[in-house]
Amino acid sequence: MDMRGIESVLNECERLRELVYPESYILKRLKDSSNVAIWGTGEHTEHLLKVLDIDKINLKCFIDSNQSKWGKEFHNFKIYPPKAITELQIDSVIISSCTYSSEISAQILRNFPNCKYVDLYSELEYNRPFYYVVDDLKPLYEFYTETCLLIKIDLESLKVSIDNDMLRKLDEFIEDIDVDRKGFEKNIKLTSLEYVNTYLRNSDEDCNCETKKKIKVAFFIQNPNTWSSTESVYEAMIEDDRADVKVIQLPFIHRYSTEYNGSRNLLLKKQIAFIPWYLYNIEEDRPDIVIYHSPYDATRPSMYSVESIKKLGIKIIYIPYCQELFGGDIAKWFFNNDIHRDAWKIYVRSEKYKKMFKKNSLYNGENLVVTGHPKFDSMAKLKDFEVNEYKRNLVKNKTVFLWNPHFYANDGVSNSTFNTWKSFILSLFEKRDDLFLIIRPHPLLLGGLIKLNNGDTTEVDNFRKAIKNMKNVILDESDDYRESFVLSDALISDTSSFLLTYMPTCKPILHLIGENTIKLNEDGQDIASVCYKGSTKEDILNYIDMVVDNKDPLYHLRISKLREHLTYFDCNCGYRIKEDMLNSFSESLSEL
Known part of the structure; x- marks a missing residue:
């Protein structure tokens, strides 16, 4: 079994933990430091001291460039001017400033070359005060640590073993979350272990000739609320013998989301067999076509970005998740993402929409195909x-x-x-x-x-x-x-x-x-x-x-x-999309 998906989760956990818990990074950098100073005594440092236990470092004093603060106390430590670094034999400085971090680091290099320093802003991926980043990334870190638990439960259910080092890392990140494993496990059982096992087996063996002849189509299902945008396409596709269909469950990663793995719950409820994103090796499986229903790469793991899929030479289909009525400055969100440029085909609701798209997009819209929107197949049967x-x-x-x-x-x-x-x-x-x-x-x-x-x-x-x-x-x-x-x-x-x-x-x-x-x-x-x-x-x-x-x-x-x-409102938009997709792909092969 290929472990690259799981490795990517563990790597992201490592990266995020460093950002969400800066104390661990600082302590690692200050190992063997005997005389530590913190440079800065403002709001930034107040936030720093909420996440850094100063009893764990050999803190001797605070440093500040503001002369009016010299000699005063800050959190029971005296404030000194920068020159005190030499006088007090300070061997390490924590730079506690976002705005002036580069100036302070330059000053330390110039005037105190033997003193090492920790600068969160040059060493880590903080593009603004760290406490704002921590606040934003905590939910994302929680998602990835919960994903570690999902991985472990899935692997146990599938009876797949992994090496001890990877298992140790999974357990390490799982310890960072407070969750009832039994309750968690009850809600996330795979809908079809046989389906996933078949996929894993075919990944390790040559697929049979019958499957090789089929057009391999992968649905990337990410947001449960937009399932209706692809539902009728999926239903039409699984009925067509020309297609070998897989559903890949992706998370929806957004700072406002309260349920990153909602797509998993949706697929379980609908009893649709799927492969979790971290168990799927897209490089090895190499589907001929992938279908997206969201244009936003920032909301999914990077290995499933449009750019990553394009590099693999896979044809990209986009079926818009919403009806794109917005204009003005935010039109770029709906008409000028990578997917609008790189998609092989974008299936849209009407000729009127196609003209409007061309007017608002940086791209020529030649990849747009008017088939009607599959969301309205279900609306046509609403009664x-x-x-x-x-x-x-x-x-x-x-x-x-x-x-x-x-x-x-x-x-x-x-x-x-x-x-x-x-x-x-x-x-x-x-x-x-x-x-x-x-x-x-x-x-x-x-x-x-x-x-x-x-x-x-x-x-x-x-x-x-x-x-x-x-x-x-x-x-x-x-x-x-x-x-x-x-x-x-x-x-x-x-x-x-x-x-x-x-x-x-x-x-x-x-x-x-x-x-x-x-x-x-x-x-x-x-x-x-x-x-x-x-x-x-x-x-x-x-x-x-x-x-x-x-x-x-x-x-x-x-x-x-x-x-x-709505050019079409006849319950057949999904069927039309399926037919155009498979016929066009077959034609493209015959032209080679």
């Missing part, structure tokens, strides 16, 4: 979707609204109106027992709020508590939005893909607009033009009354726009 009977009875005889608030970004770019309308909307529904509210937040909203509040969960806890205490409000955090689409009579939404995705229900849509609402591209503007506008309390109240009165003056305009933006 057949099985709804939980308890929920159906819960909303019975009430007018049901679906509220879809977007998430907040920490870079000032956001279109969420959640904080603007949260209290008003909850208060409104609390007073109206003839109404029912389903809240389906963007998957990154609540985790993002906790992150933006520096880990404080109070705001989110209070929000959840308020919902729990209301009889006519529920929170939908499931992987599948379709149940909420079926149960609802109307949508209230920030700018998001839902403005288009909800349209096939033929139900009214209120588009919430705030001060920071992101600009829309041409398609987005066109779609928003047939939605009701919500920028005031009066707008929201009037919309609710309109829906209760069973009125919808924009209905016919909305249906006409839907036909413009």
Whole structure:
């Protein structure tokens, strides 16, 4: 069995632990140091002393260039000028400054050449004050350490042995997490040990001739909430004898995510056989085609980046996970990633979209193929979707609204109106027992709020508590939005893909607009033009009354726009994509 995937996890654990726990790195660098000084006595050092136990180092004093601090005490140690390094025979200095680290290190090299120093900013990957980086990377380190436990459980289940050194490293990182192994193991059992064992066996042996003749297709399933973007393609592909299909489960790595391995849970629930990313050797398996549903390389392990796959000579397919209605400065996120340049084919919803893409992208869009979007295959069959009977009875005889608030970004770019309308909307529904509210937040909203509040969960806890205490409000955090689409009579939404995705229900849509609402591209503007506008309390109240009165003056305009933006709405988009993909690949072979 090839161990490169597991080795990459262990290497990433090593890298992240050094960044998340700088004390271990500092202690290693200060080994055999007898007289240590810390240079800096400001906020940066206050943060440093929260993660560094000074009893573990031979600290003699603090150094500071600020003359007004000389002679004073800081954490019970005296503050000296830089020249004291010689006078006190300091042999090691910890540089505690982000802004001036390079200047201080240059000064030490110039004036105190025999004194070694530790500079976190030149030696480690800190591109800003370390305490911000630590805060950002802790969840990522927790993910990788939990992955170590996943690996160990998977290997034990598969009866695969590994060398003692690798096992020791796995155990070492597992010790860093606080998790109930039995409970953890119960939830992550492989859906098909036979499937993975077959893959591992075929990796070590020559595949049979029948399999070699087939076109090898690998689905990279990363985010459970976007499974609908590839579901009908997968279903069509596994029914085609020309294809040898594998599902590779990838994590979704995002600073706001509360569930990095959500795709694993989704595949288990749907009983779809898969190979965890760390057990899959893509270099050895060499699929002919890989299918992505997310354009963001930063959200997946580097070995599965578009650049890495391109280097292997594998053909790349991209099926957009959302409906890309955003314009302005963030259009680059949706039209100018590596995948938009390097994909062999990108399957899109309409000719109208294709023209809009070419206008907003740096690339020519020649790799775009209009097949209709597979997400709408399931929407075309929405009336057949099985709804939980308890929920159906819960909303019975009430007018049901679906509220879809977007998430907040920490870079000032956001279109969420959640904080603007949260209290008003909850208060409104609390007073109206003839109404029912389903809240389906963007998957990154609540985790993002906790992150933006520096880990404080109070705001989110209070929000959840308020919902729990209301009889006519529920929170939908499931992987599948379709149940909420079926149960609802109307949508209230920030700018998001839902403005288009909800349209096939033929139900009214209120588009919430705030001060920071992101600009829309041409398609987005066109779609928003047939939605009701919500920028005031009066707008929201009037919309609710309109829906209760069973009125919808924009209905016919909305249906006409839907036909413009969805070239195909016939349950066959996934089939068309499968046919184009396999036929085009076969043709490319015949041309060689």
